[in-house]
Amino acid sequence: MLTIEGLYKTYGKQMAVDGLSLHIPKGELFGFVGPNGAGKTTTIRIVCGLLKETGGRVLIDGKELAKEPDAVKRCIGYVPDFFGVYDNFKVSEYMEFYGSLYGISGEECERLTTDLLALVNLSEKREEYVDSLSRGMKQRLCVARALLHDPALLILDEPSSGLDPRARVEMKELLMNLNSMGKTIVISSHILSELSEMCTSIGIMDHGRLVAVGKIDDILNGGQSSEQTREKQIAVLEVSREHHEDAVTRLRQFTDFSIESVMENKIEIGYEGDEVRLNELMMEIMKQGVILSGFYQKRENLEVKFMQLTGSGEDTEHEA
Numbered sequence: 454m455l456t457i458e459g460l461y462k463t464y465g466k467q468m469a470v471d472g473l474s475l476h477i478p479k480g481e482l483f484g485f486v487g488p489n490g491a492g493k494t495t496t497i498r499i500v501c502g503l504l505k506e507t508g509g510r511v512l513i514d515g516k517e518l519a520k521e522p523d524a525v526k527r528c529i530g531y532v533p534d535f536f537g538v539y540d541n542f543k544v545s546e547y548m549e550f551y552g553s554l555y556g557i558s559g560e561e562c563e564r565l566t567t568d569l570l571a572l573v574n575l576s577e578k579r580e581e582y583v584d585s586l587s588r589g590m591k592q593r594l595c596v597a598r599a600l601l602h603d604p605a606l607l608i609l610d611e612p613s614s615g616l617d618p619r620a621r622v623e624m625k626e627l628l629m630n631l632n633s634m635g636k637t638i639v640i641s642s643h644i645l646s647e648l649s650e651m652c653t654s655i656g657i658m659d660h661g662r663l664v665a666v667g668k669i670d671d672i673l674n675g676g677q678s679s680e681q682t683r684e685k686q687i688a689v690l691e692v693s694r695e696h697h698e699d700a701v702t703r704l705r706q707f708t709d710f711s712i713e714s715v716m717e718n719k720i721e722i723g724y725e726g727d728e729v730r731l732n733e734l735m736m737e738i739m740k741q742g743v744i745l746s747g748f749y750q751k752r753e754n755l756e757v758k759f760m761q762l763t764g765s766g767e768d769t770e771h772e773a
């Protein structure tokens with residue numbers, strides 16, 4: 454769907470996007486994550502044809518933005534990070550205005566407005582002034598207007614910033630709903646936990662570069678690379694109170710893993726290897742008479758991984 458090849462953007466001496474390459478397949482709900490100034494907005498504005506790149510190319514469905522700008526722009530619905538001021542517009546007029554920019558008018562625009570306002574849950578606000586809407590409602594209105602020309606790709610720049618928790622959930626549900634209806638969606642954010650709940654894959658950006666890209670689970674696990682599996686992994690063994698003491702005693706006799714911490718009904722062990730290795734260890738542990746009520750691999754939380762990858766965190770210890 455969206456392909457970015459070797460994209461560069463400089464503002465004077467400032468490098469905002471530094472050789473970014475990325476492919477987002479059709480049907481993805483892709484999260485673009487990065488700290489302030491990482492280059493997310495710059496990248497998005499280039500992809501939407503609002504800013505000229507310094508180098509590299511953007512292709513949508515194989516069509517190059519620089520060569521067929523109008524055709525490419527028609528495939529995109531863009532929700533900017535900053536919502537303008539619309540003093541004298543009612544919601545219906547706002548939709549009409551944006552419809553006219555795409556050559557949609559009259560009954561067709563009316564019908565689309567009805568459908569889209571229903572989709573973003575703003576039907577009863579149709580005759581209200583845009584400026585009287587809450588921030589969350591304005592954001593949803595922005596999504597509705599970005600869908601007027603039925604773009605295959607919807608790009609949203611920080612759609613949740615400034616929203617309260619309830620409005621965030623509504624936005625998340627709306628995007629997941631649109632994705633299930635077949636829209637490919639790209640969303641930027643620096644709120645990772647939110648992205649991890651809705652996105653099918655993410656790209657982590659820092660200083661204009663992609664430092665990690667893929668499925669969230671793969672990023673958390675460090676992908677399949679053998680280098681990563683040589684790092685110490687932590688597994689959590691769940692043990693009932695009655696078997697706890699016995700389990701600790703037996704586990705201390707093993708040499709192929711270390712006991713990292715002992716809690717009331719959990720024991721954490723450190724080992725090297727992948728999930729297959731973890732399963733082998735568990736078989737061995739149970740063979741030796743340790744009674745477990747469950748076990749799982751402990752995952753570093755996303756924020757910690759993010760801090761490590763973007764080099765913006767001082768504390769790179771494992772999650773608490």
Ligand SMILES: Nc1ncnc2c1ncn2[C@@H]1O[C@H](COP(=O)(O)OP(=O)(O)OP(=O)(O)O)[C@@H](O)[C@H]1O
Binds near residue numbers: 464469490491643
């Ligand atoms: N119009 C501009 N003129 C000069 N420098 C700019 C301009 N726009 C962005 N930059 C610089 O480019 C870099 C990337 O900015 P960008 O807005 O793309 O980041 P971002 O990831 O969207 O950040 P945020 O999370 O704060 O929205 C920053 O260093 C910023 O200072």
Ligand SMILES: [Mg+2]
Binds near residue numbers: 493494534610611
């Ligand atoms: Mg931005």
